[in-house]
Amino acid sequence: MNPSIDVIHQVPDADEYMALRVTAGLSPKSIEGAKIGLQNSVFAVSLRNADKQLIGMGRIIGDCGCFYQIVDIAVDPAYQGKGYGKTIMAELMNYLDTYAPKDSYVSLIADVPADQLYQKYGFAHTAPRSVGMYKRY
Template identity: 70%
Template structure:
């Protein structure tokens, strides 16, 4: 139930971050890289259950002026389908609506079928004008 969940804007610790990523089907990150990345978040939304267990999160990263990227949208499988993804996106979009300068660019890489969630918040496919690309180290 949503009322039993604690919402904070403090990024989680790297170990719990990795545990949530893995449980949600995402890849784990190097702990030092995670520590640096989490500390440098522009904005984070963290959901915890009554026992303070991390159950969901999302972040915004970027330069804070021209470019923003929505990352790390993850919900523990035991809590999926209960509206937590929408709650995270609503918090993130509220932040952007109130702080992102005019003409800033907000992007994300969507796993299917999560793209349906992001479309509800106004995100559009970049294709065919552009395509997402990445390089992993």
């Protein structure tokens, strides 16, 4: 990893969060939702360049006991392919390895081909036994 990239265990502000999501190709979120969601994160990782700009992030949400979900894995396209997704996942997994109680269920929704990255951290496809579902408001 580039030594001029700082790994910080905090959420970005809502405006940065929304901008990075769109830049990285994730769906946009409302400012109201972003403010609420970010403050309710269980754990977060932000990557910042030498100019302190947000270039990557990831979060864990959940009930801190039985269920956790990894969300918002995003890296600015200008920084993709340099191992920053792995850095984010390693930080998130270190948190879970340290704090998640035995038999906790950790889930995530993987876009293809990012599922290959998540498999390296022990995640497996749930199908055909179960499938992910969602409803958007």
